[in-house]
Amino acid sequence: MTFLEYLQSRRTLLLAQTLEHATIVLTAVAIATVVGVLIGVATYRHRRGRAIAVAVAAAILTIPSFALLGLLIPPLGLGYVPPLIALTLYAVLPILRNTVVGLTEIDPALREAARGIGMGPLRRLATVEIPLAWPVILAGIRVSTQMTMGIAAIAAYVGGPGLGHQIFSGLANLGGVNSLNQALVGTLGVVILALAVDLCLALLGVLTRPGRGARSAARNPRSAPPAGAAATAGTAH
């Protein structure tokens, strides 16, 4: 079978696996965004706190993915949950680090202006700090998404979902019928999916650029999307 014939014959399966792959990655990134932003917000003011948070997240990222997936099997069993947790853990670091950077880079004069006109800490965070840090946070989300796309392929090894199945069964019987097609379609699928999702996130970045909503916000400030909603909007794609 040629590559294209293979694609034709396995169309339904491949589509389903692509969708699974995208779902687990985006779910993991969404959870990691919430966790990373929350930890970033909680620690960015304290030098010690944010150093520890970033160091822990970085340490997690150095654990080889095979090892982490394997270690999660005894307590959690095979299936969907261990890869989801592993992917989430990996995805936290870029988002956390960018949240901290984005928040600390805000002009102190602006933070003080916010305080000076009588904004409380939560309001400051929601209306000034997160919106201003958002482009940097989103850049972190994009890095996390790209990174976990690749790692998610390995999830198939522990019974997880996604395009990894194509790659693993291809590599397992190398030389056999279709083995090369399988490995190729799995790999290409991951790359194309990654590019497509990144494109969506880039678009999201344009749509949520700070100040973009100014025209409508000028009339109705409450209609501006709250940062939380924007952060999880990625899963909607």
Next chain:
Amino acid sequence: MSDDVMISLDHVSKRYRGQKVPAVENVSMTIHRGEIVVLVGPSGCGKTTTMKMINRLIEPSSGRITLDGADVTSLNPTELRRRIGYVIQQGGLFPHMSVATNIGMVPRMLGWDRRRIDARVDELLDLVGLEPGQFRNRLPQQLSGGQQQRVGVARALAADPPVMLMDEPFGATDPLTREHLQNEFLRLQEKLQKTIVFVTHDFDEAIKMGSRIAVLGERSRIRQFDTPERLLAAPADETVAQFIGAGASLKQLNLRRVGSIAYDEAHLVTSQESPAAVLRHLDESGDWAVLTVDGERRPLRWVGPRDLRPERDTLDGVGIPAPTVEPRATLRDALDAMLTCGCGAAVVVDDAGRYRGVLGIDRLMRAITEMRETERSRDRGVAEASYYRPPMPRTLAAPAQRGGAR
């Protein structure tokens, strides 16, 4: 204390954590309702620190600050700050929000409904001289520095707070824009009668803006707290005199406004007038020049006999551009205007830029002479030459007491 005290600082000190010397040490002053008190002093002397303690952006290490009779530490800080307008250098506008959202921030926090906020935003934009339809929906980065500062002032005024704190609000603009903003702000203040604490390190600005000026030294120590007139006439000590700098008598020009002296009249003509008729008028009247104005009576150019070409039909583009000043400008501004055009006269215009009269250099000289004479008779006994040198006994007066006096 009398009820017209709005803000009082009572032996206030601030020592930042990890610093050996306090940034502000034992400062006491009272600020009355409706006055502009200017804090002026060298960089790093603690002006900003002193000001920020009033709205509790910085907590004093010791001492007491009251606002309208209430100890500020007994008030909720965010609520306190919503009652105090706050303007910082370069406006401090939120870059991701439109001009309207920036201005409407405090009213929104106070729970005003949307229609009222929108109306208030437009009203304030008008007040600070920005056309609402044009500026409402812009982002701060789409404004010039001077426009940003106006929006900053509008934001601080939004909920009509009785007190304003302004930290070098016109700091980052060119001298011309700054002068314009100052005049505009003084015009506003005539209407609004806010109690204002104004920080600057520009002494000329202090003289122009202040009802009273506190000259601060190291650790915010008050060296002298007095009206601009008294400060120029009798600096409390050598340091204050140095700070006032050379040319104290020239600086007195900052004390009088153009509006306070009589104007002359110029002969007004439109640009369509024929050069021959103008020449005839100049011959008959002995005037040195006529002033061309547009249809709205806004001054254009001075036209003298030597500018006239009898062979031409109109005065279009003839003569030298006429410098203008507002009645709120100081005599110093007027002198500047005369010197730049080299014509010895500035045209006084109203808010809409329409002709009101002419201020000639001779009138200016007469006003200066008058000012010196009043000054001299008030300070009889103080030799004229001792403008910079303090009358000895006065240096010993405690600044705090001095500050208490109106």
